[in-house]
Amino acid sequence: MDTSDFELKITNADGEERILEQKKPTMSMKTLGVNDAPAGGNVAHLDYLSNKSKVWINRMKNGHLSNHLAWMAYKL
DSSP states (O other): OOGGGOOEEEEOTTSOEEEEOOOOTTOOEEETTEEEOTTOOOHHHHHHHHHHHHHHHHHHHHTOSOHHHHHHHHHO
């Protein structure tokens, strides 16, 4: 039996039934600011942080940071 045979429905405040989308436990999603999968592993979040830092460094090199971020980079 396939897990796609089961549907979880909820009723919202308007009385409308909605089907909740099922995700794989290994699929990472951003929840509460962290990319994590229910089955564990933090590869997606580390990739996110790495990409974020690369963008920040490129903006700092090109001078496209706002004043308060440039000051923070100077201090740190």
